[in-house]
Amino acid sequence: MRPRRFLPAGPLRGRIRVPGDKSISHRSLMFSALAVGTSRISGLLEGEDVMSTAAALRAMGATIERTGAGEWTVEGVGVGALLQPQAPLDMGNSGTSTRLLMGLIASHPITAQFTGDASLSKRPMGRVTEPLATMGADFSGTTLPLTERGICPAVPIAYRLPVASAQVKSAVLLAGLNTPGITTVIEPVPTRDHTERMLTGFGAELWVEEENGERAIRIRGEAVLRPQTIDVPGDPSSAAFFIVAALLVPGSDVVIENVGLNPTRAGLIEVLRLMGGSIEELNPREIGGEPVADLRVTYSPLKGIAVDPAIAPSMIDEFPVLFVAAALAEGRTVTTGLEELRVKESDRISVMATALAAAGARVRETEDGLIVDGTGGEPLEGNPDPAATHLDHRIAMSMAVAGLASYHGVEVDDTSPIATSFPNFETLIDGLAQA
Numbered sequence: 001m002r003p004r005r006f007l008p009a010g011p012l013r014g015r016i017r018v019p020g021d022k023s024i025s026h027r028s029l030m031f032s033a034l035a036v037g038t039s040r041i042s043g044l045l046e047g048e049d050v051m052s053t054a055a056a057l058r059a060m061g062a063t064i065e066r067t068g069a070g071e072w073t074v075e076g077v078g079v080g081a082l083l084q085p086q087a088p089l090d091m092g093n094s095g096t097s098t099r100l101l102m103g104l105i106a107s108h109p110i111t112a113q114f115t116g117d118a119s120l121s122k123r124p125m126g127r128v129t130e131p132l133a134t135m136g137a138d139f140s141g142t143t144l145p146l147t148e149r150g151i152c153p154a155v156p157i158a159y160r161l162p163v164a165s166a167q168v169k170s171a172v173l174l175a176g177l178n179t180p181g182i183t184t185v186i187e188p189v190p191t192r193d194h195t196e197r198m199l200t201g202f203g204a205e206l207w208v209e210e211e212n213g214e215r216a217i218r219i220r221g222e223a224v225l226r227p228q229t230i231d232v233p234g235d236p237s238s239a240a241f242f243i244v245a246a247l248l249v250p251g252s253d254v255v256i257e258n259v260g261l262n263p264t265r266a267g268l269i270e271v272l273r274l275m276g277g278s279i280e281e282l283n284p285r286e287i288g289g290e291p292v293a294d295l296r297v298t299y300s301p302l303k304g305i306a307v308d309p310a311i312a313p314s315m316i317d318e319f320p321v322l323f324v325a326a327a328l329a330e331g332r333t334v335t336t337g338l339e340e341l342r343v344k345e346s347d348r349i350s351v352m353a354t355a356l357a358a359a360g361a362r363v364r365e366t367e368d369g370l371i372v373d374g375t376g377g378e379p380l381e382g383n384p385d386p387a388a389t390h391l392d393h394r395i396a397m398s399m400a401v402a403g404l405a406s407y408h409g410v411e412v413d414d415t416s417p418i419a420t421s422f423p424n425f426e427t428l429i430d431g432l433a434q435a
Contacts, residue, residue: 003386004426005411006403008379009433011251011299016428018239020045020070020232021260022421023166023194024290026053026096028230030104031202032074033062034082034177035225041072043232043258048420049094056101059085060110070232079223080108080152080178088113091144093120093345093391093420096167098144099128103171106137107154107178107221116144119345119391128171131159135175135183156181156221163340164313166191166264169217177204179221187215191313192264197289202228233260233292238422240268240318241397242432244325246297247277248405253298254432255282261291267315268322269295275302275329302329304374309337316340320398323352327361328405329374338369345417346390355387355399356380359410382408393417397425404433 025045030053032039044050046069054064061083063075077083082104089112091098098114102125105112115121126142133139136151156179159172169185173195176183196217199206205220239259246252261269261281269279278300281293302325315322319341326333341348353365360381362373380402389395389412396412403410418425 001414002416003411003413004415005409006400007409008406009249009404011253012246012249012432013253014432015255015257016242016432017257018234018242018259019047019422019424021235022047022049022237023096023192024198024232024260025050026100027194027198028232029053029057029064029074030100030174031198031225032227033057033064033076034079035076035202035227036078037076037227039074039076039227039230041074041230041232043070044072045232045235045421046070047423048092049097052090052092052094053097053101056089056091056097059087059089076225076227079225082108082110084110085112088115088145091116091120093117093417095120095123098125099167099171100174102128102132102148103174105148105150106132106135106175107152108150109152111147111149113147114144117391120144124343127163127165127168131157131168131172132175134159135179152178154179156183158184158186160186161188164189164191166195170195173199173217173219176219176221177223182218182220185217186211187217189310189313190215190264192262194262201289202226231287233287233290234258236260236265236268237317239295240321241401241425242428243269243272243279243295243297244321245401245404247272247300247302247325248328248401250299256295256297258292259295261293264314267311268318271305271307271311271315271322272325274305275325276300277302301377304329304331304333304372306334312337312340317394320348320352320394321401323356323370323372324398324402326372326374327356327363327380327402328377330376331374333372333374335369336366345392346395348392348395351388351390351392351395352398355395356402358385358387359383359399359402359406380406380410382406383410386411386413389414389417391417393420393422397422400429
């Protein structure tokens, strides 16, 4: 364990660039591994989660090589040509790797054992194994470690998502890549659409239709994917911590370069603007089908609001740091519809409620969210004892931000999980505070 106390900072100033988008990084590797030929990827997130995906794809036949910082080449094997892995696939802490790779393997005639760390081994996989089993795959359980036996040919299905989950949607679509016929996912609530955008770019026959107010995403199987050159934009979920920090620390003025602003991912920015946050988009552009801009964020007094639960899927990973913003806002912030947060790397509702309360925030936990009565801009007291992060990188980074906006600092019990998604987080935080 690597404990650290994050101390109050003076104004945060400077320009930074956050690591590549984690969701796009995972998919870039996976789709490149299924293309026929050599793909080139720049800006890849080189955190532990994405490296778990790379290691698993290598074990199934893809050639993946690092050619420079964030620069990679992938020699794909083609859809339907994944090889039998000779050892268990260690997913570390990565739920995205696990669920999406289960989808890939489901329609291949191979058997794979999935393992992971203590945190990942507690996370439910049933929401993915259920539809994949309907397609013909077989699973030994619904938590890791488990064994998956794929099948070829698999059976195309029409599956209506019972919960808003881009991972479940993507797993079914990826299984459909090597399944004869048309596989359909019906999405009552829109979720992040990187899979749809990127598969189309790789040449898959995928289309989206509106049916009774819902999205029906269809993919024609037995696809042939073409290699691509991909520039991964900065991860909005990683930028979120610096956005909130700059809004909370008086005198701050920070530019975060090259941030992906896919509408299915930009919910936090919309909510923070509603709370009074000054977040300006500079040089808006499009890279590889994804909207991107540089964000200028300046200190802003925030006001509490009732967050529309309909926006939750577009910011589900950013709620822990939003809770920090709410703790220093003026008035009450109410969040609902966040049941999904209870089955992330940790129970993020309960863990953040406990950690913020220990740091001096006024927080009340509900079944599906938090009610936070803010300080009106007054710093938090800070915590006497380390906040328990439960191996959750987003809890650790959120409480680090809380420490910057406190009187006496906030200690977290372990900063090592941050490396799963944001290896240079502490370096960037320290650099802005000293600028």
